[in-house]
Amino acid sequence: KNEVEQSPQNLTAQEGEFITINCSYSVGISALHWLQQHPGGGIVSLFMLSSGKKKHGRLIATINIQEKHSSLHITASHPRDSAVYICAVRPNNDMRFGAGTRLTVKP
Amino acid sequence: EPEVTQTPSHQVTQMGQEVILRCVPISNHLYFYWYRQILGQKVEFLVSFYNNEISEKSEIFDDQFSVERPDGSNFTLKIRSTKLEDSAMYFCASSQMGSGGSYNEQFFGPGTRLTVL
Numbered sequence: 001k002n003e004v005e006q007s008p009q010n011l012t013a014q015e016g017e018f019i020t021i022n023c024s025y026s027v028g029i030s031a032l033h034w035l036q037q038h039p040g041g042g043i044v045s046l047f048m049l050s051s052g053k054k055k056h057g058r059l060i061a062t063i064n065i066q067e068k069h070s071s072l073h074i075t076a077s078h079p080r081d082s083a084v085y086i087c088a089v090r091p092n093n094d095m096r097f098g099a100g101t102r103l104t105v106k107p
Numbered sequence: 108e109p110e111v112t113q114t115p116s117h118q119v120t121q122m123g124q125e126v127i128l129r130c131v132p133i134s135n136h137l138y139f140y141w142y143r144q145i146l147g148q149k150v151e152f153l154v155s156f157y158n159n160e161i162s163e164k165s166e167i168f169d170d171q172f173s174v175e176r177p178d179g180s181n182f183t184l185k186i187r188s189t190k191l192e193d194s195a196m197y198f199c200a201s202s203q204m205g206s207g208g209s210y211n212e213q214f215f216g217p218g219t220r221l222t223v224l
Contacts, residue, residue, distance in 0.1 A: 031211060033213070035215075041196055042215070042217050043198060043218075044215070045212055045213055048211065048212045048213075086150065090211075093138070093157070094152045094155060094163045095140070095142070095213075096152065097149045097151065100149060
């Protein structure tokens with residue numbers, strides 16, 4: 001069983017829609033990361049969370065430590081948000097990655 | 108804005124050859140990491156490095172792999188005798204602190220695509 005499970009695997013949305021990507025994990029962690037991987041392969045860190053909620057522009061990330069669950073929300077989605085979104089957890093000084101959610105936002 | 112850089116962007120090598128992948132972390136960062144992503148698969152942790160020694164390593168990081176910080180700026184990953192299955196994108200990352208600190212956001216380099224023929 002994967003230690004980090006993301007859903008959905010693929011998501012297609014119309015521009016302007018509200019997007020939610022979910023992440024569940026099964027190990028104890030010190031932090032959870034949301035990453036964005038562009039079609040060219042580059043990885044950008046969006047959020048690092050250990051509790052509560054963070055907001056950056058149109059992106060919001062939440063985490064529930066007791067339930068071992070995190071969500072990434074995108075408000076007013078735009079075609080430039082199209083990418084793979086990866087949830088990764090840090091038990092210690094390593095990192096365990098989810099398989100990613102491929103988001104396509106159509107104009 | 109400071110960024111992590113990696114060279115080369117693409118490396119092609121013959122099976123059995125040694126390769127060295129290079130990374131320049133952000134200058135005030137203390138923790139360094141290597142990850143790999145085989146085409147079509149998820150990203151996998153290889154190793155973390157702090158204070159000139161390995162902090163943690165995965166099962167993938169066997170004896171054919173080694174890491175080094177040869178000077179104050181570079182962080183290298185060496186694969187001693189490459190296999191076909193080593194073909195992947197290798198990402199370097201760095202952070203100011205490790206898992207226990209508040210400044211542990213990781214910044215990723217653009218990756219090196221390694222192709223083993």
